[in-house]
Amino acid sequence: MYVLYHGWRSSASRRVRLCLAEKGLEFESKVIDLTKMEHHSPAFLKLNPNGVIPLLILEDGRSLYESGTICEYLDETHPEPPLRPADAFDRAVMRNWIRHIDGLIGNLIIFNWAHSMAKVATQWSDTELAEKLKNVPSKERREAWLRTARKPYTEEERQEARDKLKVGLLDRMEETLRQTAWLAGEHYSLADIGAVPFIKRLDEEIAPDEMTPAKHPRVAAWWVAIQARPAFAVAKIGPFTAV
Numbered sequence: 001m002y003v004l005y006h007g008w009r010s011s012a013s014r015r016v017r018l019c020l021a022e023k024g025l026e027f028e029s030k031v032i033d034l035t036k037m038e039h040h041s042p043a044f045l046k047l048n049p050n051g052v053i054p055l056l057i058l059e060d061g062r063s064l065y066e067s068g069t070i071c072e073y074l075d076e077t078h079p080e081p082p083l084r085p086a087d088a089f090d091r092a093v094m095r096n097w098i099r100h101i102d103g104l105i106g107n108l109i110i111f112n113w114a115h116s117m118a119k120v121a122t123q124w125s126d127t128e129l130a131e132k133l134k135n136v137p138s139k140e141r142r143e144a145w146l147r148t149a150r151k152p153y154t155e156e157e158r159q160e161a162r163d164k165l166k167v168g169l170l171d172r173m174e175e176t177l178r179q180t181a182w183l184a185g186e187h188y189s190l191a192d193i194g195a196v197p198f199i200k201r202l203d204e205e206i207a208p209d210e211m212t213p214a215k216h217p218r219v220a221a222w223w224v225a226i227q228a229r230p231a232f233a234v235a236k237i238g239p240f241t242a243v
């Protein structure tokens with residue numbers, strides 16, 4: 001059986017859980033507590049030098065990181081139901097969507113880390129914080145932890161991030177869905193799965209007013225269709241603030 005190192009609220013983990021659920025694949029769940037920096041332990045960094053979740057351990061013991069890559073691997077090894085378009089051009093479009101959405105993650109972090117991560121990180125002493133930051137592999141994430149612990153994002157920064165998510169994701173999705181049923185053509189694909197964790201957060205906290213049929217009708221209908229899929233319940237993409 002697969003072993004998934006993940007977090008229930010982690011966006012990238014949610015993608016992989018959705019993909020596993022669509023495929024009807026079970027996994028052993030190993031929850032990583034980000035506030036305990038379990039993902040920066042030497043043992044974890046050996047498996048994923050980027051020090052982030054999710055991480056999937058395959059049945060033969062090899063491991064994979066990067067949610068987009070993991071999902072493609074799962075679709076290749078478990079082709080039914082297909083989650084990548086049959087057409088090469090549409091598959092390229094799918095990958096561009098995933099890459100584009102990955103590039104927006106910094107804007108999501110501003111909102112996501114203000115909850116339980118901030119609650120814990122603000123309590124660390126300067127010495128504890130310095131020790132923890134030493135193990136964070138990327139400069140961007142070191143900065144994100146520092147901001148979460150000591151210098152909460154301002155309302156102006158939050159608004160800027162909200163605007164980027166609106167223009168970069170909602171407006172772009174609306175335009176695409178005007179032309180095709182799903183993000184990468186006429187079938188539900190990994191591009192749609194990639195967007196789900198972001199849309200969930202926009203809908204529940206970041207910009208619910210933008211998720212209405214009046215503002216983004218096609219995205220709103222897409223979101224209704226996504227939530228009606230049985231895999232959505234199986235993947236446990238619950239309310240972010242209530243876990």
Ligand SMILES: N[C@@H](CCC(=O)N[C@@H](CS)C(=O)NCC(=O)O)C(=O)O
Pocket residue numbers: 009010011012013034039051052053054065066067068102105141
């Ligand atoms: N590109 C990576 C991003 C993974 C990622 O950013 N994971 C977050 C949770 S959604 C994480 O581990 N954050 C903890 C940290 O950066 O310290 C992927 O898609 O797997």
